[in-house]
Amino acid sequence: MSIPQKVVSFKEAEQLFRDGMTIMFGGFMGAGTPAGLVRALLANGANNLTMIGNDTAFPESGVGPLIVNKRVRKLIVSHIGTNPETGRQMLANEIEVQLVPQGTLIEQIRCGGAGLGGVLTPTGVGTIVEEGKTKLTFDGVEYLVERPLRADIAIIKAKKADRIGNLVYERAARNFNPLIALAADLVIAEVDELVETGEIDPDVVITPGALVDKIVLAGRN
Amino acid sequence: MSIPQKVVSFKEAEQLFRDGMTIMFGGFMGAGTPAGLVRALLANGANNLTMIGNDTAFPESGVGPLIVNKRVRKLIVSHIGTNPETGRQMLANEIEVQLVPQGTLIEQIRCGGAGLGGVLTPTGVGTIVEEGKTKLTFDGVEYLVERPLRADIAIIKAKKADRIGNLVYERAARNFNPLIALAADLVIAEVDELVETGEIDPDVVITPGALVDKIVLAGRN
Amino acid sequence: MQAKEIIARRVALELKDGYVVNLGIGLPTLIPNYLPSGINITLQSENGFLGLGPLNGQEPLPNLVNAGGQPCGMVPGGSFFDSAMSFALIRGGHVDATVLGGLQVDRCGNLANWMIPGKMVPGMGGAMDLVTGARHVIIAMEHCTKEGNSKILKQCSLPLTCRSKVHMIVTEMAVFRVDNGLVLEEVGPGVSVEDVRKCTESDFRISTSCRQMAI
Amino acid sequence: MQAKEIIARRVALELKDGYVVNLGIGLPTLIPNYLPSGINITLQSENGFLGLGPLNGQEPLPNLVNAGGQPCGMVPGGSFFDSAMSFALIRGGHVDATVLGGLQVDRCGNLANWMIPGKMVPGMGGAMDLVTGARHVIIAMEHCTKEGNSKILKQCSLPLTCRSKVHMIVTEMAVFRVDNGLVLEEVGPGVSVEDVRKCTESDFRISTSCRQMAI
Numbered sequence: 001m002s003i004p005q006k007v008v009s010f011k012e013a014e015q016l017f018r019d020g021m022t023i024m025f026g027g028f029m030g031a032g033t034p035a036g037l038v039r040a041l042l043a044n045g046a047n048n049l050t051m052i053g054n055d056t057a058f059p060e061s062g063v064g065p066l067i068v069n070k071r072v073r074k075l076i077v078s079h080i081g082t083n084p085e086t087g088r089q090m091l092a093n094e095i096e097v098q099l100v101p102q103g104t105l106i107e108q109i110r111c112g113g114a115g116l117g118g119v120l121t122p123t124g125v126g127t128i129v130e131e132g133k134t135k136l137t138f139d140g141v142e143y144l145v146e147r148p149l150r151a152d153i154a155i156i157k158a159k160k161a162d163r164i165g166n167l168v169y170e171r172a173a174r175n176f177n178p179l180i181a182l183a184a185d186l187v188i189a190e191v192d193e194l195v196e197t198g199e200i201d202p203d204v205v206i207t208p209g210a211l212v213d214k215i216v217l218a219g220r221n
Numbered sequence: 222m223s224i225p226q227k228v229v230s231f232k233e234a235e236q237l238f239r240d241g242m243t244i245m246f247g248g249f250m251g252a253g254t255p256a257g258l259v260r261a262l263l264a265n266g267a268n269n270l271t272m273i274g275n276d277t278a279f280p281e282s283g284v285g286p287l288i289v290n291k292r293v294r295k296l297i298v299s300h301i302g303t304n305p306e307t308g309r310q311m312l313a314n315e316i317e318v319q320l321v322p323q324g325t326l327i328e329q330i331r332c333g334g335a336g337l338g339g340v341l342t343p344t345g346v347g348t349i350v351e352e353g354k355t356k357l358t359f360d361g362v363e364y365l366v367e368r369p370l371r372a373d374i375a376i377i378k379a380k381k382a383d384r385i386g387n388l389v390y391e392r393a394a395r396n397f398n399p400l401i402a403l404a405a406d407l408v409i410a411e412v413d414e415l416v417e418t419g420e421i422d423p424d425v426v427i428t429p430g431a432l433v434d435k436i437v438l439a440g441r442n
Numbered sequence: 443m444q445a446k447e448i449i450a451r452r453v454a455l456e457l458k459d460g461y462v463v464n465l466g467i468g469l470p471t472l473i474p475n476y477l478p479s480g481i482n483i484t485l486q487s488e489n490g491f492l493g494l495g496p497l498n499g500q501e502p503l504p505n506l507v508n509a510g511g512q513p514c515g516m517v518p519g520g521s522f523f524d525s526a527m528s529f530a531l532i533r534g535g536h537v538d539a540t541v542l543g544g545l546q547v548d549r550c551g552n553l554a555n556w557m558i559p560g561k562m563v564p565g566m567g568g569a570m571d572l573v574t575g576a577r578h579v580i581i582a583m584e585h586c587t588k589e590g591n592s593k594i595l596k597q598c599s600l601p602l603t604c605r606s607k608v609h610m611i612v613t614e615m616a617v618f619r620v621d622n623g624l625v626l627e628e629v630g631p632g633v634s635v636e637d638v639r640k641c642t643e644s645d646f647r648i649s650t651s652c653r654q655m656a657i
Numbered sequence: 658m659q660a661k662e663i664i665a666r667r668v669a670l671e672l673k674d675g676y677v678v679n680l681g682i683g684l685p686t687l688i689p690n691y692l693p694s695g696i697n698i699t700l701q702s703e704n705g706f707l708g709l710g711p712l713n714g715q716e717p718l719p720n721l722v723n724a725g726g727q728p729c730g731m732v733p734g735g736s737f738f739d740s741a742m743s744f745a746l747i748r749g750g751h752v753d754a755t756v757l758g759g760l761q762v763d764r765c766g767n768l769a770n771w772m773i774p775g776k777m778v779p780g781m782g783g784a785m786d787l788v789t790g791a792r793h794v795i796i797a798m799e800h801c802t803k804e805g806n807s808k809i810l811k812q813c814s815l816p817l818t819c820r821s822k823v824h825m826i827v828t829e830m831a832v833f834r835v836d837n838g839l840v841l842e843e844v845g846p847g848v849s850v851e852d853v854r855k856c857t858e859s860d861f862r863i864s865t866s867c868r869q870m871a872i
Contacts, residue, residue, distance in 0.1 A: 103571035119340050120340070138338055392706070431531075
């Protein structure tokens, strides 16, 4: 019997990133973003990234440092207002920013992870969000067809993992993390604590280990 | 300050059901179906019900007794094979049965609860499930547009509630319950245990109390 | 009384006991301070929880933050969930009221509050879903821009956040209900209907029960 | 060896170490008994969990049941979730293989296994999602009906569960790969290619590496 060895060092995780990759990240204004994996991405030097997540946080938190260091070619996010550098690069045409309503963005990610071809949402109807999208009307209500999003790698922050990758989150740091775990070809979770398999009550697991490929321990090398 | 009094007796809960209502129920082959609320529905005498849930379990479990006692006019379910009485009534045209793929059914309920106009699913393409449905093709893949479902009342089984209705579930009894809690005008939860507000760790709550209108204690009157 | 306090006090009166409420960042966050006694609301935070509360001098926790990323507290009975659940609650009508700021609102109930092209593009965040899904959409904002221009217009000129979703506009000068155009329901302290007219680009009807704000 | 055991033993060889597998009720549930040593799989149960295991003489728990509603066990490291998550896993390609029974399979990889009109209509349950989303779809069934008719047809006559989703058919007589029609890869113990032809209504090609099942 073989137990997959999912726990790796940041150095090993660093090798997984490549130029031009699409990367989904957890976090909301930095809370729930894996700071160690963001540092690994910086250290790796990968460039021309497409980043998908809620927001670009602040220049020194969340994925902010990747923006400041000009590693990102394209952003798909709902909010950039707290990171002035994102706005500056956008207005200077140095970065492509696709702004998506938060509830739509999370559904697009969920669709990408759940094998759905899209959802119908009333959000954005009558605004510039609807441009170029298929619209359907049912019972007199207009909906936009919003299509799935997927990524090459998802970087996740969780509170605790067991050795097979079952994850639990803390407070408001959950946000996008459980959804991006479904929607990427490779899922790397940075966790504060690692326990033995079987130590997490199966009823409180939020992200099943089957979705998690690699685990790094926050604060270790 | 007013704390809503959500905890009621089965007798009080019984008064909430009416002839012709649409009722969503939790449970999978009976596990996670609120047996006390099914008995209350029987005692109330409500008739011509439309029931939405995964399956009709067995004649003596789940919602089986409501079928056996001919209270149901229409079923929207994924499976009826374990309750011969459902099949008999269907073949005799005594009950209308709409069979829906399980993954589609749960998404339709989720859409009804999440304000979405539908989802695009590849499931059922090329089968009789696609009959009468809008089809969309993206990138050469065909999808069915599956529309939302909602109900007048959802009857839920949980392991534990606090007084404001936060719910946790046990093992495989979770199934449809957290989703139907979003998709009905009135949500009644039958629970094995009631604790004071604040006693459930906010990180492990599955159904937030804001979704739950009434709580009944299993095994009480 | 300062404009912001007038607005926050007045909006507070719209929130009913038991409401689940989502408050935008900025001015709307002041509202809970002015809830009448006996009125208990539950605050929803779009980053994924119910039961947002004040810090009340407690030590901030790194993962207990509001939708603006600032440390906050939580009341007993709160619950945390992921963003898909958070927006299922918002879009699905499980939030009774949302109070948001606005750059412009017009007489059709259109709102613009997420970008000024070429200048300020913070993004819509959760705002488009909130105005689409919340049962009551209240815009809380100062009546005019810093330059003294009306923010209540015949037609919004900035990119919209939503079309025809605003139910009520509360400023320091006026309360408007949106009902086939704007209906002036109340005027602010020391403000006349004529004052409101001067500061409002949009036309509006005057409610038969139009009165002074009772704050 | 009985037909069912042959089939279960043969399917077990298709499951790779680390696979997440969903097994239909009936015959497929026998498969884990025959996994080669060193091969560890995780069983997904569509009623909402990963880590399904045998009861192993433990006392049954009322809420620990498999997708057939029967008491089961759970391995360390299991996890429970709701039905939306369960089918996100299934439809989203997170299940490496599913093994289901069949009433009919045809040379296009079409499957019929959920109803016989006017006679037996159990419903599709999770089957349509499983065949749509699982990365490998294996149909495990006896080669012929009790009446001796082939279940492997040119074209299914019963209502379909899916169109063109089946990758492999394992019976006690044969292993077929679906690849622009059926390709006979293996024959069962003591069975000749001619025997398979006689019992199979569909035409099929014979793999250049066609051999006896190594079970």
